[in-house]
Amino acid sequence: MTDAAISAPAATPAPAAVSATTVPVVQLTGVSKVFQPTSQGARPVEALKGIDLTVRRGEFVSLIGPSGCGKSTLLRAIGDLTSVTEGSVAVNGKPAAQARRDRDYGMVFQAPVLFEWRSVQENVELPLEIIGRPPHERAVRAREMLDLVELGEFMSHRPWQLSGGMQQRVAIARALALGPDILLMDEPFGALDEMTRERMNLELLRIWERTGTTVIFVTHSIPEAVFLSTRVVVMSARPGRITDVVDVDLPHSRDVETRELERYFELVTRVRESLRRGEGPSSGGTARVRAEGLSA
Amino acid sequence: MTAAAPSGASAASAAGTVAAGAVLRGPTFGERVREWLPAAVLFVGALAAWEVIVRVFQIKQFILPSPVAIATAWWTYLPELSSAAAYTLVEVVGGLLIGVTAGILAGAVTARYAAVREAALPFAVAANSIPIVAFAPIFNIWFGLDTQVSKMMIAAVLCFFPVMINTVRGLLSAPAPALELMRSYAASDRETFLRVRVPSAVPYVFTALRVSATLATIGAVIGEYFGAPKVSLGQYIVTYSSYLNFERSWGAIVFAAAMGIGLYVLVVLVERLVAPWAADRSGAPA
Numbered sequence: 001m002t003d004a005a006i007s008a009p010a011a012t013p014a015p016a017a018v019s020a021t022t023v024p025v026v027q028l029t030g031v032s033k034v035f036q037p038t039s040q041g042a043r044p045v046e047a048l049k050g051i052d053l054t055v056r057r058g059e060f061v062s063l064i065g066p067s068g069c070g071k072s073t074l075l076r077a078i079g080d081l082t083s084v085t086e087g088s089v090a091v092n093g094k095p096a097a098q099a100r101r102d103r104d105y106g107m108v109f110q111a112p113v114l115f116e117w118r119s120v121q122e123n124v125e126l127p128l129e130i131i132g133r134p135p136h137e138r139a140v141r142a143r144e145m146l147d148l149v150e151l152g153e154f155m156s157h158r159p160w161q162l163s164g165g166m167q168q169r170v171a172i173a174r175a176l177a178l179g180p181d182i183l184l185m186d187e188p189f190g191a192l193d194e195m196t197r198e199r200m201n202l203e204l205l206r207i208w209e210r211t212g213t214t215v216i217f218v219t220h221s222i223p224e225a226v227f228l229s230t231r232v233v234v235m236s237a238r239p240g241r242i243t244d245v246v247d248v249d250l251p252h253s254r255d256v257e258t259r260e261l262e263r264y265f266e267l268v269t270r271v272r273e274s275l276r277r278g279e280g281p282s283s284g285g286t287a288r289v290r291a292e293g294l295s296a
Numbered sequence: 297m298t299a300a301a302p303s304g305a306s307a308a309s310a311a312g313t314v315a316a317g318a319v320l321r322g323p324t325f326g327e328r329v330r331e332w333l334p335a336a337v338l339f340v341g342a343l344a345a346w347e348v349i350v351r352v353f354q355i356k357q358f359i360l361p362s363p364v365a366i367a368t369a370w371w372t373y374l375p376e377l378s379s380a381a382a383y384t385l386v387e388v389v390g391g392l393l394i395g396v397t398a399g400i401l402a403g404a405v406t407a408r409y410a411a412v413r414e415a416a417l418p419f420a421v422a423a424n425s426i427p428i429v430a431f432a433p434i435f436n437i438w439f440g441l442d443t444q445v446s447k448m449m450i451a452a453v454l455c456f457f458p459v460m461i462n463t464v465r466g467l468l469s470a471p472a473p474a475l476e477l478m479r480s481y482a483a484s485d486r487e488t489f490l491r492v493r494v495p496s497a498v499p500y501v502f503t504a505l506r507v508s509a510t511l512a513t514i515g516a517v518i519g520e521y522f523g524a525p526k527v528s529l530g531q532y533i534v535t536y537s538s539y540l541n542f543e544r545s546w547g548a549i550v551f552a553a554a555m556g557i558g559l560y561v562l563v564v565l566v567e568r569l570v571a572p573w574a575a576d577r578s579g580a581p582a
Contacts, residue, residue: 081476100482107480113473116573117495126491130483158573178481 070240391451403463466497
């Protein structure tokens, strides 16, 4: 590890970059990804094709689409967990790999991925340990983050003593521990029951409002995408591409009532229709709405 | 979650849910007694049945001595049995230390380098399936007929393969998302190794250690059958069996059994101390 990496901002949320207003947080240009076949005779799979997408600071962008549409691959490409075959991924104006080394990301997976040999607090401290923060500072920061997800009482519990929803909240606290610019979430609530999921949605919105972090959120739930997002990016499969981008013009501060607004239902319907169009009558799908210009 | 083995990052285990503020406590003394009671009753009952059967059917002592006869012989010859046991214990512990250390080191290297893994692992798995004790007489020739070193080497080789194989499996058991998480933090290979791979491997290694505690005892005693000083459990058993003085052989067997069980329990206790999170993992990977 280099000295430069250790000195990355850690204990406080990253201050907004000077260029915040001009440089988008994420800029995808002509991104394609082809998975080469692992066995002979199999065909290469075009997971992503011609993806253009711009995400501005403070946005909450959901990626939605049928399974196999490459939404997770796209998220992983943004986070430099996978490479792209073509095109460029710029994060905070630098290549994704550099952004990862600068620890601009917080990742949350579908599984909480908590380490059972660590207490809840120690799990949240993990990223702070990696960048070499002193114990006292780590403890203070872990406390802060766990209070944020309302698990302050559970600091010394073991992960397996918590429910699935609580474990996922610990994972979110850990992802926020370094004060990342961008929170990348890969179907984080996909394994939870509907009731817990709705509660977690509210919780996440509250955290998003308080931290001002940019969120990119993969989901296969239309209501979840509409409820959470400022924009919903609709994708289609084979090859994975963006077929529509829906601006969610619901009131900024949302609560349980939001799910009963007429506009909410309209937007849910709008996204559902986009998804259906994306599937198309034939597998080729001729009548696609391209995303060009919609990201502005 | 891709974890096939019960290790690494915790999959959402809703089963272990507790209410806010609930305190976890260990079993009380009464609960512990109740837990152990069936086993204790069975043990005492079996000894009593053994005693009764031997007496009722007047079984000859060279076929099966009664527990009381064994206990009497054990008490009578305790001094010489103790020195024999001490001699053998040195071999067992020495072999265990050598085999486990070598196994963990070899496992770490094997897990680290894919090339080594592809070359060495098939042989290790094959070697783990052959009866290594069959080499006991040969090891006695190589390392000295009545030295402790030759028995240590048999014990060490017996322990080596299970430890090495489980170390490799354990180090490679970390689920993909756990490794991606570390990657997203730009953690170095060393950080990932120490903070994810090593803790993931601990329960696997302890599973192998429990097996090794037993294997080392077997290896040392069998090695002694083929040549050792008279003050060793193996030779003691061989000698008094040939004199048809089976109570004394049984006295030595009691010591060998106690040694195997004692080492096993020691490993379990150390595991609880070192890796409490894996303590309930007795059905762990083999």
